[in-house]
Amino acid sequence: MTEKNKSFEEALKKLEEASDKLKSQDVSLADAIKSYEEGIKYYKECSEILEKANQKIETLTR
Numbered sequence: 001m002t003e004k005n006k007s008f009e010e011a012l013k014k015l016e017e018a019s020d021k022l023k024s025q026d027v028s029l030a031d032a033i034k035s036y037e038e039g040i041k042y043y044k045e046c047s048e049i050l051e052k053a054n055q056k057i058e059t060l061t062r
Contacts, residue, residue, distance in 0.1 A: 008049045011042050011045040012042075012046055015043055018042060022039065
């Protein structure tokens with residue numbers, strides 16, 4: 001499965017993992033920045049998946 005073909009659940013899990021790393025008290029600045037970047041990436045993936053689902057629902061309900 002390629003990065004762009006992840007399911008919503010997989011992308012959400014990765015987003016949650018990145019968030020958990022950021023909440024860790026012993027995270028270094030470099031690791032925090034890396035986790036933040038990953039979080040933004042997975043947030044965008046989740047948003048894209050949800051937007052596509054929303055468009056599909058709107059099309060079907062017309």
